[in-house]
Amino acid sequence: MARFPKPAEGSWTQHYPELGTAPVSFADSCSAEIYELERAAIFARSWLQVGRIEQLPRNGSYFTRELAVAGTSIAVVRDMQGKVRAFHNICRHRGNKLVWKDFPGDETCGVARQFACKYHGWRYELDGRCSFVQQEGEFFGLDKSDYGLAPVHCDVWAGFVFVNLEPTPRQSLREFLGPMITPLEAYPFARLTERYGFRAIAPANWKIFLDALQEQYHAPIVHRSQRPENFDDAMQHGGFEALHYQLDGPHRMFSSPGIQPWKLPDDQIKPSERLLRSGLFGPWDDSEVLAATDVAATRPGGQESVGVSLFEIWPNFGIQFWQRGWYHTYHHWPISHDAQVFECNLYFAPARNARERVAHEMTAVTFKEFALQDDNLIASVQTTLGSAVVTAHPLGDQEILVRHLHKTARDQVEAYLHERASQAGDATLERREAG
Numbered sequence: 392m393a394r395f396p397k398p399a400e401g402s403w404t405q406h407y408p409e410l411g412t413a414p415v416s417f418a419d420s421c422s423a424e425i426y427e428l429e430r431a432a433i434f435a436r437s438w439l440q441v442g443r444i445e446q447l448p449r450n451g452s453y454f455t456r457e458l459a460v461a462g463t464s465i466a467v468v469r470d471m472q473g474k475v476r477a478f479h480n481i482c483r484h485r486g487n488k489l490v491w492k493d494f495p496g497d498e499t500c501g502v503a504r505q506f507a508c509k510y511h512g513w514r515y516e517l518d519g520r521c522s523f524v525q526q527e528g529e530f531f532g533l534d535k536s537d538y539g540l541a542p543v544h545c546d547v548w549a550g551f552v553f554v555n556l557e558p559t560p561r562q563s564l565r566e567f568l569g570p571m572i573t574p575l576e577a578y579p580f581a582r583l584t585e586r587y588g589f590r591a592i593a594p595a596n597w598k599i600f601l602d603a604l605q606e607q608y609h610a611p612i613v614h615r616s617q618r619p620e621n622f623d624d625a626m627q628h629g630g631f632e633a634l635h636y637q638l639d640g641p642h643r644m645f646s647s648p649g650i651q652p653w654k655l656p657d658d659q660i661k662p663s664e665r666l667l668r669s670g671l672f673g674p675w676d677d678s679e680v681l682a683a684t685d686v687a688a689t690r691p692g693g694q695e696s697v698g699v700s701l702f703e704i705w706p707n708f709g710i711q712f713w714q715r716g717w718y719h720t721y722h723h724w725p726i727s728h729d730a731q732v733f734e735c736n737l738y739f740a741p742a743r744n745a746r747e748r749v750a751h752e753m754t755a756v757t758f759k760e761f762a763l764q765d766d767n768l769i770a771s772v773q774t775t776l777g778s779a780v781v782t783a784h785p786l787g788d789q790e791i792l793v794r795h796l797h798k799t800a801r802d803q804v805e806a807y808l809h810e811r812a813s814q815a816g817d818a819t820l821e822r823r824e825a826g
Contacts, residue, residue, distance in 0.1 A: 467552055
């Protein structure tokens, strides 16, 4: 894995010459046709992160995920032997959605010994076997062993549950994650289980929102309200420069400096933050696991001190580590070429007292405001891109991850089209030879 310090001359982008430095087109973010190709070329073939192992605390625990981008719903379950499995959430009889509660379009979770279809009562064990067919004798040569639930490839890394919808995945999960991501398993994810989450429908292509989060060139402008005016003015004039950028296959990351609010003058600290000893960068007081979260893999540039490090795991999952001993995750679930479900979850060590709990909630509320500022902005970007008035967009060195994201998406679509054309050519040749 290549590791690059900040170059004395040149740029981060020049470390990756395959990216080029020419202006970039964002036509891939406003085309329904390209979106359909991305569904097949990217989301139907990649490992997708769908949950945490804490959502399956005991045998029989399950949760469902609606994967509109893949045209399916899945059920993830810990079976009665403790194995984590995933299935398409479809009854094998007449195609009814199998696991749901009040509304079939909603995700759900719970504990069960088996799943029973609400339509005709077929039942399935948690390992997927069909165990009961209502009026089985009236069917014609039916063998229940032929009608188990349709399995989905499922694996767990560092407590994160992933699925792959391909009949046979091209890579194992660890191979897919690669050498930049897998060392992050040293981070104490399992000890940070107090979760705060929110979800929003964002009126923008999935890549456009990712673009906003994986560069901080916009931060001094868009997020001015997060800090007092005199602090923001200084940041705006100074601009933003990351400590480290790194690419590894389809994945990418950056590290940036941190702010220590408790060391700032009083006129640069919001009164609410001073009162609650917490804010955007996390609680000020040391957490139970603070020392354990200082993991070298979260700062692959080798810096001794990093404020935040964001790892974007292809295609739509991000993990951001904060210096104060907590982390959050992002998901970007496409629902059309110009809309997505945006999910964010913040994880802390369980609060030991009321003060810690309030400090966590202060960070969560402040962070939600921070994230939704980007949400509001990208709606403006999506609105104008579709006009195609401007088709070449210059990107600076602090936007290297934006350049990489769009190139990776284009490359995977092109590879898919080439593979499909090759298969069509082989089929045509076989028909000619047969004729």
